[in-house]
Amino acid sequence: MQKKTWILIFSVFILQIFTYSKALDVSQYGAVGDGVTDDSQAFLKAWEDVCSGAGDGQLIIPAGMAFMLQPLKFEGSCKSTPIVVQILGNLVASSRGKWKGDKDQWILFSDIEGLVVEGNGELNGQGSSWWEHKGSSRPTALKFKSCNNLRLSGLTHVDSAMAHIHINGCNDVTISNLRINAPESSPNTDGIDVAVSSNVIIQDCVIATGDDCIAINSGTANIRISGIDCGPGHGISIGSLGKDGEIASVEDVCVQNCNFRGTMNGARIKTWPGGSGYARRITFNGITLDNVENPIIIDQHYNNGDSDKSTDDKSSAVEVSKVVYSNFVGTSRSEYGVNFRCSTRAPCTEIFLKDVKIETASSGMGQVAQGQCLNVRGGVSTLAVPGLECLALSTDMLSWGTMPEQACMLPQQSVQPNTRPLQDPLWVYGSRGQRLGVYSVVLTSLISFGFSYVLG
Numbered sequence: 001m002q003k004k005t006w007i008l009i010f011s012v013f014i015l016q017i018f019t020y021s022k023a024l025d026v027s028q029y030g031a032v033g034d035g036v037t038d039d040s041q042a043f044l045k046a047w048e049d050v051c052s053g054a055g056d057g058q059l060i061i062p063a064g065m066a067f068m069l070q071p072l073k074f075e076g077s078c079k080s081t082p083i084v085v086q087i088l089g090n091l092v093a094s095s096r097g098k099w100k101g102d103k104d105q106w107i108l109f110s111d112i113e114g115l116v117v118e119g120n121g122e123l124n125g126q127g128s129s130w131w132e133h134k135g136s137s138r139p140t141a142l143k144f145k146s147c148n149n150l151r152l153s154g155l156t157h158v159d160s161a162m163a164h165i166h167i168n169g170c171n172d173v174t175i176s177n178l179r180i181n182a183p184e185s186s187p188n189t190d191g192i193d194v195a196v197s198s199n200v201i202i203q204d205c206v207i208a209t210g211d212d213c214i215a216i217n218s219g220t221a222n223i224r225i226s227g228i229d230c231g232p233g234h235g236i237s238i239g240s241l242g243k244d245g246e247i248a249s250v251e252d253v254c255v256q257n258c259n260f261r262g263t264m265n266g267a268r269i270k271t272w273p274g275g276s277g278y279a280r281r282i283t284f285n286g287i288t289l290d291n292v293e294n295p296i297i298i299d300q301h302y303n304n305g306d307s308d309k310s311t312d313d314k315s316s317a318v319e320v321s322k323v324v325y326s327n328f329v330g331t332s333r334s335e336y337g338v339n340f341r342c343s344t345r346a347p348c349t350e351i352f353l354k355d356v357k358i359e360t361a362s363s364g365m366g367q368v369a370q371g372q373c374l375n376v377r378g379g380v381s382t383l384a385v386p387g388l389e390c391l392a393l394s395t396d397m398l399s400w401g402t403m404p405e406q407a408c409m410l411p412q413q414s415v416q417p418n419t420r421p422l423q424d425p426l427w428v429y430g431s432r433g434q435r436l437g438v439y440s441v442v443l444t445s446l447i448s449f450g451f452s453y454v455l456g
Helices: 002-018 040-051 437-455
Strands: 034-038 058-061 066-069 072-075 083-087 090-093 105-110 115-118 122-124 140-145 150-153 156-158 165-168 171-176 179-181 192-195 198-208 214-216 220-230 236-241 247-261 265-271 276-292 294-299 319-332 336-341 348-360 370-374 376-380
Touching: 040 058, 040 066, 040 072, 165 171, 192 198, 192 220, 214 220, 220 236, 236 247, 236 276, 247 265, 265 276, 265 319, 276 294, 294 319, 294 348, 319 336, 336 348
Parallel strands: 034 066, 058 083, 066 090, 072 105, 083 115, 090 122, 105 140, 115 150, 122 156, 140 165, 150 171, 156 179, 165 192, 171 198, 179 198, 192 214, 198 220, 214 236, 220 247, 236 265, 247 276, 265 294, 276 319, 294 336, 319 348, 336 370, 348 376
Antiparallel strands: none
16 A cells, blocks of 8 residues: 555656646737737736746747737836746737837837747848838837846847847847848848947857848947858948947957858948047957958948048047957958058057958959058058058067957856746647647546556
C-alpha cells in the first residue's frame, strides 16, 4: 500500500509540473486574430492583468493568427519583474486612412523594468499608406521609453510608416537576431534608433530600409554594435547631432564585424552646423563593403541630406574626436572611399585609419578609392588612401586609448533580466491560444493511472 501511495504522490507531482505555467494569452481576452477585427482592447486588458502580477509575468501572442491593432501604450510600472511578452503570431497596424489616435508611435512600452519582448512573429507597420505623405506626421512602429534591463530578440519588423524601432531613455539593453525590412525608396524608415540611453548591445541583425540601418543619437554612451548585415539603406550613423543648436553628446561607441551591401553610406558621423557638444571615442572595426556610395564619411555640414548647400558660417559645431576606422575592406560606388568634411569652427581631431583597403566598384581593376580631407587632424598607418595626406603617417595611432579590437571587447556593464522559461512550445504551437488536446490526455492518463494503481 505504501508503494501505491508513493505512485499517487508522483502522479500529483507530475500534474503540478504540467500545470505550473500561468502565462496569459491574448485570445483569452477576446482577441480574434483575423487580421481585420480591432483587437486593441483585448491586448490592453491582457496587459493590465500581466502588469499587475497575473500570469506569472508572461504574456503570449499565439502563432497562426494576425492581430490588427490601433495605437497602443503598454505602461508600467509593473508588479512582476521581469515581464515577458512572447510574440509568436503577427501584429498588423491600421492603415493611414483608418488610423485612430496618436501618430507618434504605433506600439509603446514605457516605464517597465526587466521587459523581454521576443518570439518569431512579425510586426507589420503598413507603411505604404503613409510614405507618400512624407511631410506629415508618421508613427514609429515600436518604441521603448524608460525601460531598463530591456531585451528584444527574434522578431521580424516590416514596412514601418517611419522608424521601425526607437529606444529612448533606456539603460542596459540587448537587441539581437532581428530582421527589419522596408523598400529602399521608403522615406525615413530607420531600422533601429537609439537616443538618451546607455549600455546598449545590438547584434546579429539583418536590416534593409530606406534610411539608416542604425542611428545613434544624442545622449548615448557605451554602445556596442556587431554582426549587422545592412543594405539597402543609409548605413550605420552617429547622428544626426546638433540640429537647431542642440547640445549633443555621444561617446564610447563600437561598431564591428558588420557588412554594408549597396548602401548610401557605410560608417557615417553627421552633425548640423550651429550645434555644440561632442561625439568622441568611436570605433568602426572589421567592416566589409560591397558597392557602397560613401564607405567612410564624417559630415559636419549635414543639412538633412543637402550638405553641399550648408555653409560654415555658424558660430559653433559639434566636436568630433577620437574616431578610429580599422580593418575596412571592399568596394565604393563612388570614386571616394573616405570623405572627411569637417568644420573650420571645430575641426575633427584624433581621427585615425588603420588597414583601410577600399577599391572603386566600377573600375574592376583594383583601383584604389580616393580620399577627401577638410579640416581634419589625425593619423594613418599607411598612405593607402590617396588624398588623405592631411593625416599624418603614424605608427603610434592610438595614443588616446587601446587598439580598436580591444576597445570593442571592453567588459559590458549591462545586466540582463533573469527570465523564467515560457510555456513549453509543445503546448502552445498551433493552439490558437488554447491548450492542445494532448495536454489534457497526458494529465488525465497520469491521474487515472495513479488512482487505478492505488485502488487496484
